[in-house]
Amino acid sequence: DQQVKQNSPSLSVQEGRISILNCDYTNSMFDYFLWYKKYPAEGPTFLISISSIKDKNEDGRFTVFLNKSAKHLSLHIVPSQPGDSAVYFCAAREGDISGYALNFGKGTSLLVTP
Amino acid sequence: GAGVSQSPSNKVTEKGKDVELRCDPISGHTALYWYRQSLGQGLEFLIYFQGNSAPDKSGLPSDRFSAERTGGSVSTLTIQRTQQEDSAVYLCASSLGLAGRETQYFGPGTRLLVL
Numbered sequence: 001d002q003q004v005k006q007n008s009p010s011l012s013v014q015e016g017r018i019s020i021l022n023c024d025y026t027n028s029m030f031d032y033f034l035w036y037k038k039y040p041a042e043g044p045t046f047l048i049s050i051s052s053i054k055d056k057n058e059d060g061r062f063t064v065f066l067n068k069s070a071k072h073l074s075l076h077i078v079p080s081q082p083g084d085s086a087v088y089f090c091a092a093r094e095g096d097i098s099g100y101a102l103n104f105g106k107g108t109s110l111l112v113t114p
Numbered sequence: 115g116a117g118v119s120q121s122p123s124n125k126v127t128e129k130g131k132d133v134e135l136r137c138d139p140i141s142g143h144t145a146l147y148w149y150r151q152s153l154g155q156g157l158e159f160l161i162y163f164q165g166n167s168a169p170d171k172s173g174l175p176s177d178r179f180s181a182e183r184t185g186g187s188v189s190t191l192t193i194q195r196t197q198q199e200d201s202a203v204y205l206c207a208s209s210l211g212l213a214g215r216e217t218q219y220f221g222p223g224t225r226l227l228v229l
Contacts (some may be wrong), residue, residue, distance in 0.1 A: 043220030044205070089156060
């Protein structure tokens with residue numbers, strides 16, 4: 001049963017424009033959310049996270065928005081760059097204790113074209 | 115080392131054979147996780163080790179899967195009597211293991227193909 005859903009398998013955006021990647025979740029016990037980025041033949045790398053007590057977290061070109069009532073979060077990349085082309089995974093954790101397993105979505109493949 | 119390392123990077127085996135996958139976590143990280151990513155799927159949690167505590171095996175899909183962690187560092191994931199549906203990328207991650215929300219750092223994965 002997929003508790004974290006990324007319904008768009010792929011997204012194509014022009015360089016310089018905004019990329020918006022969406023994620024929905026079903027488990028109301030999730031209280032910490034993360035985005036990972038994955039290049040081919042590499043492991044996922046941490047990008048940005050947000051706690052359920054916040055609705056926005058920003059780090060440079062990357063901003064994550066959380067709408068708890070809708071159980072929805074999104075990652076905004078602006079401006080998008082060709083190097084951002086990768087697979088982006090949304091992940092969620094239940095609990096505020098080190099060591100809880102991450103629940104991942106299936107990923108969205110982002111292509112940023114020049 | 116600088117990051118999480120895994121070996122082998124690729125493994126092709128015949129159905130019914132046993133395989134061992136190795137993970138070297140980041141030095142000083144006491145928490146270690148195994149995930150797998152099947153084709154077209156997200157990462158699926160398998161097992162978690164924290165220090166000397168009993169591992170959380172709740173994600174292991176069958177009793178053919180087992181893992182151990184020796185000396186609180188290197189971990190080995192063993193799959194016995196492999197099946198074709200075991201074909202996937204097996205990813206290891208580690209984190210500091212302190213209280214609070216932590217980033218999990220992933221290795222490059224082992225791509226397993228069962229023929």
